[in-house]
Amino acid sequence: MKSKILGLFRSTQDIISGEILSTALGISRVSVWKHIQKLQECGYQIEATPRGYQLLSSPDTPFPWEFPQREGLIHYFPEVSSTMDIAKEMARKGASHFSVVIAGRQTSGRGRLRRTWYSDDGGLYFTLILRPNIPLQWCFRVNFAASLALCRTVRRLTGLNAAVKWPNDILVDGKKLSGMLSEMEAEAEMVSFVTVGIGINVNNDPTEYEPTACSLRQLLGKPVSRKEILARFLDELQTYFDEAEDNLEKTIAEWKEITCTLGRRVSVMTPLETSTGLALDIDSTGALILELPDGSHKKVLYGDCMIQE
Numbered sequence: 001m002k003s004k005i006l007g008l009f010r011s012t013q014d015i016i017s018g019e020i021l022s023t024a025l026g027i028s029r030v031s032v033w034k035h036i037q038k039l040q041e042c043g044y045q046i047e048a049t050p051r052g053y054q055l056l057s058s059p060d061t062p063f064p065w066e067f068p069q070r071e072g073l074i075h076y077f078p079e080v081s082s083t084m085d086i087a088k089e090m091a092r093k094g095a096s097h098f099s100v101v102i103a104g105r106q107t108s109g110r111g112r113l114r115r116t117w118y119s120d121d122g123g124l125y126f127t128l129i130l131r132p133n134i135p136l137q138w139c140f141r142v143n144f145a146a147s148l149a150l151c152r153t154v155r156r157l158t159g160l161n162a163a164v165k166w167p168n169d170i171l172v173d174g175k176k177l178s179g180m181l182s183e184m185e186a187e188a189e190m191v192s193f194v195t196v197g198i199g200i201n202v203n204n205d206p207t208e209y210e211p212t213a214c215s216l217r218q219l220l221g222k223p224v225s226r227k228e229i230l231a232r233f234l235d236e237l238q239t240y241f242d243e244a245e246d247n248l249e250k251t252i253a254e255w256k257e258i259t260c261t262l263g264r265r266v267s268v269m270t271p272l273e274t275s276t277g278l279a280l281d282i283d284s285t286g287a288l289i290l291e292l293p294d295g296s297h298k299k300v301l302y303g304d305c306m307i308q309e
């Protein structure tokens with residue numbers, strides 16, 4: 001009902017009478033008033049005048065009804081510990097492919113390599129539940145598809161020259177805009193589900209905790225709609241799961257066109273070692289191939305990649 005009411009408001013600039021709303025929605029005028037009150041409680045500025053109602057502004061909160069095509073799959077919470085934990089619990093209970101758990105803020109947001117992901121108000125924090133019908137060894141393709149889709153979304157929406165840093169960070173001018181953490185569960189060599197957690201610095205200021213990070217609002221000098229980023233990202237990513245096209249298979253090749261890692265001198269740190277060399281290529285398993293100073297090649301499977309110079 002909320003998405004229908006908002007749809008009617010957004011189709012016109014005018015005031016809409018309670019009578020027209022009640023006829024269009026097939027509910028009583030008292031019910032219309034109750035729904036309007038609920039929307040107002042959620043932060044929608046709706047003016048009630050003797051002639052009817054008018055939507056003056058909407059909050060930039062990714063409520064499920066703001067995604068009419070996906071409403072049943074979107075789960076929004078003002079605050080959680082980590083969307084990763086909620087999503088994993090939901091996936092284990094059978095949540096559908098492309099379910100999304102979003103949080104306004106996280107009290108225990110986590111990043112790769114056991115780091116903390118600070119999750120203040122204004123950022124976009126969500127975990128996507130995916131059920132790709134693929135064997136375990138192809139699971140990495142999902143992460144490449146997600147970072148590729150996000151990088152394209154940021155480029156198209158903002159015009160910024162965003163690039164992907166291996167494995168899945170999105171950078172703008174060398175500063176981190178977004179990070180991705182992915183976890184999965186498998187059964188009999190097939191992937192049961194993957195939870196892809198994404199944190200994007202949108203209207204928050206991440207520099208307090210991460211001096212080398214940036215947010216879209218800082219880069220563009222104005223707030224950016226989190227709802228729009230999420231909607232566009234989900235649409236973009238969906239195309240990689242179109243089985244007829246088998247697009248997941250093409251992700252590595254496409255990812256290579258949008259990365260800032262290849263051809264650069266990098267250091268990749270893991271808890272065990274640091275490898276420094278020229279980032280030559282990404283192989284068909286998603287591993288980074290480094291050319292070491294002695295000319296030999298080294299395959300790096302995971303780690304924190306830092307671009308030198």
Ligand code: BTN
Pocket residue numbers: 081082083084106108109110111112113115117124125126127169178179180181197198199200
């Ligand atoms: C990284 O760059 O280290 C990955 C950061 C991933 C952060 C996101 S925010 C939404 C989801 N919930 C979490 O606790 N982490 C991921």
